[in-house]
Amino acid sequence: MKIQAINGFKDILPDEVTRWQHIEQVTRDIFHRFNFKEIRLPILEETQLFARSIGQSTDIVEKEMYSFTDKGITMRPEATASLLRAFIEHGMHVQQPVHKLYTIGPMFRHERPQKGRLRQFHQLDAEIIGAVEPEVDAELMAMGQLLLAELGLEASLEVNSLGCPQCRPAFRQKLVDYLEKYTDQLCGDCRRRISTNPLRVLDCKNPNCRELVNDAPSILDALCTDCDEHFARVRSSLDLLGVTYTPNPLMVRGLDYYTRTTFEFIARNLGAQSAVGAGGRYDGLIEELGGPKLSGIGFAMGIERLVLLLQEKDKSESAPRNQVDIFIAALGDQATLKCFQLAHLLRKTGIRAGMDYSGRSLKAQMKLAGRLGARFTLIVGDQELQEKKAGLRNMQDQSQEDFSLHQTPEETARNLKTIITESLPVNERPDFTRRQI
RNA sequence: GUGGGAGUAGCUCAGCUGGUGGCAGCACCUGGUUGUGGCCCAGGAGGUCGUGGGUUCAAGUCCCAUCUCUCACCCCA
Numbered sequence: 001m002k003i004q005a006i007n008g009f010k011d012i013l014p015d016e017v018t019r020w021q022h023i024e025q026v027t028r029d030i031f032h033r034f035n036f037k038e039i040r041l042p043i044l045e046e047t048q049l050f051a052r053s054i055g056q057s058t059d060i061v062e063k064e065m066y067s068f069t070d071k072g073i074t075m076r077p078e079a080t081a082s083l084l085r086a087f088i089e090h091g092m093h094v095q096q097p098v099h100k101l102y103t104i105g106p107m108f109r110h111e112r113p114q115k116g117r118l119r120q121f122h123q124l125d126a127e128i129i130g131a132v133e134p135e136v137d138a139e140l141m142a143m144g145q146l147l148l149a150e151l152g153l154e155a156s157l158e159v160n161s162l163g164c165p166q167c168r169p170a171f172r173q174k175l176v177d178y179l180e181k182y183t184d185q186l187c188g189d190c191r192r193r194i195s196t197n198p199l200r201v202l203d204c205k206n207p208n209c210r211e212l213v214n215d216a217p218s219i220l221d222a223l224c225t226d227c228d229e230h231f232a233r234v235r236s237s238l239d240l241l242g243v244t245y246t247p248n249p250l251m252v253r254g255l256d257y258y259t260r261t262t263f264e265f266i267a268r269n270l271g272a273q274s275a276v277g278a279g280g281r282y283d284g285l286i287e288e289l290g291g292p293k294l295s296g297i298g299f300a301m302g303i304e305r306l307v308l309l310l311q312e313k314d315k316s317e318s319a320p321r322n323q324v325d326i327f328i329a330a331l332g333d334q335a336t337l338k339c340f341q342l343a344h345l346l347r348k349t350g351i352r353a354g355m356d357y358s359g360r361s362l363k364a365q366m367k368l369a370g371r372l373g374a375r376f377t378l379i380v381g382d383q384e385l386q387e388k389k390a391g392l393r394n395m396q397d398q399s400q401e402d403f404s405l406h407q408t409p410e411e412t413a414r415n416l417k418t419i420i421t422e423s424l425p426v427n428e429r430p431d432f433t434r435r436q437i
Numbered sequence: 438g439u440g441g442g443a444g445u446a447g448c449u450c451a452g453c454u455g456g457u458g459g460c461a462g463c464a465c466c467u468g469g470u471u472g473u474g475g476c477c478c479a480g481g482a483g484g485u486c487g488u489g490g491g492u493u494c495a496a497g498u499c500c501c502a503u504c505u506c507u508c509a510c511c512c513c514a
Contacts, residue, residue, distance in 0.1 A: 007506080059511075078514085117514085205510090271508075273513075329473085363474080367475085393474090395475090400473080
């Protein structure tokens with residue numbers, strides 16, 4: 001029986017993890033600059049939470065959730081609902097008026113996998129709760145754009161407003177009236193959408209539908225006074241921050257809870273999945289979930305999609321170099337035991353030490369040292385052990401000198417640590433505070 | 438859920454109209470150097486050709502089924 005990972009679930013192998021760590025590091029750095037705090041959330045929630053927030057009739061809730069139907073719980077398909085549940089549950093709104101929170105982790109949706117889409121995928125998710133001002137919308141988008149920029153990625157930002165419960169229903173009706181005149185020219189999917197989710201027709205990929213949609217009523221013409229003013233201030237705020245963006249009145253979001261501002265970061269090279277990140281405002285949702293009457297806005301980026309873009313940009317996936325500071329090559333049983341002990345002492349001092357116990361030839365051990373990117377190799381043979389010395393080879397300049405083994409093992413380790421540390425430029429020296437032997 | 442493409446060594450892939458699985462590349466191991474890495478040279482190891490049936494004297498190759506992966510639709514980060 002051959003056991004393998006199930007469809008749509010992927011292992012992230014060590015070489016690739018380096019990229020993930022880089023993305024997470026840049027994300028935390030930027031989010032902290034914007035004064036966001038991390039929150040860590042459970043993966044399982046009551047099914048009701050998602051049904052009520054994302055929308056009972058959305059595809060996600062209707063057919064894509066991993067649910068334990070006998071227990072009424074579901075693996076989260078997105079982060080916002082869980083985050084708001086935690087926010088409400090812990091009464092966080094009484095601590096301060098505005099909360100900026102982020103979380104990073106896996107999400108689960110039972111869709112057919114394809115490029116940039118998996119059944120377990122990962123998002124970094126940022127939410128601002130308790131602020132209704134348009135400047136907040138702009139700040140959040142600016143943060144997303146800065147993140148992409150600092151990762152070295154290019155993506156365009158498209159922005160729209162979906163209105164609010166005051167103005168959207170009227171627009172929806174107007175749109176349905178328009179579409180029904182052209183039912184026979186729409187694709188099959190769109191004919192279905194007229195009754196299920198007419199706004200979806202706006203971003204259909206079918207050329208005929210796109211043609212028709214061009215002359216359809218625009219949501220931006222149908223906004224109520226408050227929404228219209230909000231959107232105008234979002235745009236002027238983006239301009240003030242120097243954020244480049246494109247208004248796109250045809251952009252629709254899939255989750256029911258969005259109101260007013262919605263946006264997507266669009267990238268090339270992602271196959272059919274062009275959105276690397278997306279988000280929007282959800283002004284009624286917190287109350288809907290039983291919380292206080294507070295506004296919110298947030299976005300999520302797909303980490304797998306960021307990884308794809310980074311791979312595209314930098315095709316050379318060079319193996320990680322310099323995994324150890326020093327490699328210890330032992331020849332003979334006596335020397336092996338001595339080196340075994342020394343390697344552990346070095347590691348206790350904070351030095352990354354590598355060693356091989358299989359008694360292979362010096363040549364093989366040198367090769368291993370080279371592969372690990374060791375800066376130094378300490379060569380200890382049984383005969384040298386008698387003379388209390390070893391060879392210390394600098395792997396970069398190929399020089400080699402004698403190294404005394406007359407001191408205690410602890411002193412030997414400290415001496416090696418000093419040599420290794422002093423071989424590094426000052427700004428690359430590790431912080432060895434609290435690591436003493 | 439619907440449609441296309443693909444499964445041969447750890448990875449990337451050759452393999453023509455059926456006739457013994459490749460001196461293939463990368464990676465790995467050993468040797469060239471009785472104890473010195475990267476480059477080079479030589480050698481070695483590694484496979485139920487996704488799986489199961491069928492046609493045939495003979496199937497990696499043709500046919501059917503099935504599984505898996507992949508791209509796209511739907512939908513979405």
